[in-house]
Amino acid sequence: MTTGPTTKDMLGRSALISVSDAREIMLKHLEETKLSTEIVSLPDGLDRILATALQSHENLPPHPRSVMDGFAVIARDTYGASESMPCYLQISGSVAMGEMPAGSVEKGNCYRIATGGFMPSGSDAVVMHEHTVPVDDTMVEIVKSCGSGTNIIGIGDDIRQGETAVPAGRLLRPQDLGLLAALGCVEVEVFRKIRVGVMSTGDEIIPHYETPQGGQIRNINSIALGALARKCGTEVIDYGIVSDSREIFLPTLQRAVSENDIVLFSGGSSVGVRDLGEQAIEALGPPGVLVHGVKLKPGKPIIIGFSDSTPVFGLPGHPVSAMVCFDLFVKPAIDKISGITDAPYSEPSITATLARNINSAAGRLDLVRVQMRQGDSGPVADPVLGRSGAISTLARAHGYFLIDEDSQGATQGSKVEVFLYR
Numbered sequence: 476m477t478t479g480p481t482t483k484d485m486l487g488r489s490a491l492i493s494v495s496d497a498r499e500i501m502l503k504h505l506e507e508t509k510l511s512t513e514i515v516s517l518p519d520g521l522d523r524i525l526a527t528a529l530q531s532h533e534n535l536p537p538h539p540r541s542v543m544d545g546f547a548v549i550a551r552d553t554y555g556a557s558e559s560m561p562c563y564l565q566i567s568g569s570v571a572m573g574e575m576p577a578g579s580v581e582k583g584n585c586y587r588i589a590t591g592g593f594m595p596s597g598s599d600a601v602v603m604h605e606h607t608v609p610v611d612d613t614m615v616e617i618v619k620s621c622g623s624g625t626n627i628i629g630i631g632d633d634i635r636q637g638e639t640a641v642p643a644g645r646l647l648r649p650q651d652l653g654l655l656a657a658l659g660c661v662e663v664e665v666f667r668k669i670r671v672g673v674m675s676t677g678d679e680i681i682p683h684y685e686t687p688q689g690g691q692i693r694n695i696n697s698i699a700l701g702a703l704a705r706k707c708g709t710e711v712i713d714y715g716i717v718s719d720s721r722e723i724f725l726p727t728l729q730r731a732v733s734e735n736d737i738v739l740f741s742g743g744s745s746v747g748v749r750d751l752g753e754q755a756i757e758a759l760g761p762p763g764v765l766v767h768g769v770k771l772k773p774g775k776p777i778i779i780g781f782s783d784s785t786p787v788f789g790l791p792g793h794p795v796s797a798m799v800c801f802d803l804f805v806k807p808a809i810d811k812i813s814g815i816t817d818a819p820y821s822e823p824s825i826t827a828t829l830a831r832n833i834n835s836a837a838g839r840l841d842l843v844r845v846q847m848r849q850g851d852s853g854p855v856a857d858p859v860l861g862r863s864g865a866i867s868t869l870a871r872a873h874g875y876f877l878i879d880e881d882s883q884g885a886t887q888g889s890k891v892e893v894f895l896y897r
């Protein structure tokens with residue numbers, strides 16, 4: 476545990492813990508689940524997680540190919556050639572695209588070849604058009620010498636037979652699908668999508684398509700959290716708005732736990748009289764609540780618990796806080812449960828100059844929303860200020876940077892690492 480100013484947790488018991496400690500506790504409890512798999516067509520493999528490693532069953536390319544338009548030559552024939560002292564080669568053939576070239580390039584000869592054409596036997600280099608001058612249909616002047624292998628992609632230079640093309644656990648990206656297409660893969664075996672149950676609590680919350688009467692608030696969190704979960708490649712089950720009366724909330728939460736791999740509810744995480752979150756998670760059975768309250772702004776009142784091996788997150792009701800907690804806690808849990816063991820570096824960030832001073836209380840991690848713009852000497856981050864109940868502050872933000880627990884703020888003109896929203 477990190478040290479820092481002692482702050483009571485949300486129920487006034489022990490000290491709040493740091494974000495990194497909370498995440499560690501959570502990740503330790505997440506079991507490596509053995510997810511079932513399914514077969515999908517190659518294009519449908521995008522953003523899915525490959526269940527079994529795929530090896531290349533062939534060399535790519537299977538035959539040397541030209542990477543330039545020009546002439547397939549015997550490199551030695553061109554040695555010494557230059558603008559002032561060109562050499563002359565006889566054009567004895569040409570390579571048709573999509574066909575194996577017939578015949579062979581003999582000494583003093585060459586074949587016309589296009590980019591991608593298979594190299595005719597006997598040749599070992601390609602002189603690009605720009606380094607030739609046509610003499611007539613049968614002869615070409617070479618004005619630059621080339622070495623063996625010039626402008627050629629050799630057998631297996633792309634990928635060799637037996638090499639791993641894509642490892643198991645890879646979150647499949649367009650380029651992975653491209654490689655698998657090159658190897659003739661038609662279908663891929665991927666882990667099933669994990670299911671995330673989402674519910675919003677609060678008697679003041681109404682569906683977003685209804686008109687609020689006095690005191691009512693449209694449901695932001697189910698839509699926004701559901702969208703975040705879908706972006707992580709999950710299937711979302713929306714349990715809608717659930718009353719924060721114990722008799723209704725608890726059975727709905729129990730059902731959601733039995734039907735999903737992860738359950739999220741928002742609201743009811745703080746210390747108000749109606750705040751049921753912690754009691755409800757405890758009532759689901761052991762191990763119950765592991766974390767309630769972290770040194771984080773926004774997002775302090777998060778609850779992280781487990782019902783047996785199913786993580787249950789009580790996210791703060793304020794929409795910005797709920798979404799911040801999703802990024803910092805729920806996403807890492809989803810990634811682990813989903814079977815991702817080989818993800819591309821997934822936190823795109825950019826260094827930017829901070830446009831104004833930002834204060835922060837020592838002892839907590841502050842997440843500052845920013846808008847990005849191009850300044851005279853590189854990217855500039857303008858903080859978007861506002862309460863965590865104001866969802867527009869997040870909609871206006873392009874990303875965020877963090878002020879860590881030990882710091883009391885960030886000064887205008889300093890460099891910050893901005894994590895970009897996609």
Ligand SMILES: Nc1nc2c(c(=O)[nH]1)N[C@H]1C(S)=C(S)[C@@H](COP(=O)(O)OP(=O)(O)OC[C@H]3O[C@@H](n4cnc5c(N)ncnc54)[C@H](O)[C@@H]3O)O[C@H]1N2
Pocket residue numbers: 675676677679680692693694695696697741742743744745746747750773774775776790791792793794796863864
């Ligand atoms: N005395 C204290 N009060 C509060 C504390 C505290 O430490 N002591 N923490 C504050 C912080 S920080 C946050 S964040 C909120 C978290 O509150 P809850 O998680 O208990 O959530 P609610 O009270 O139910 O709602 C808070 C706020 O958010 C609105 N809300 C809730 N759900 C939705 C939804 N689905 N869509 C749109 N808006 C939603 C709700 O109407 C409230 O306005 O507690 C502070 N209080």
Ligand code: MOO
Pocket residue numbers: 771772773774775776791793796797863864
């Ligand atoms: O954490 Mo609350 O999330 O500051 O608004």
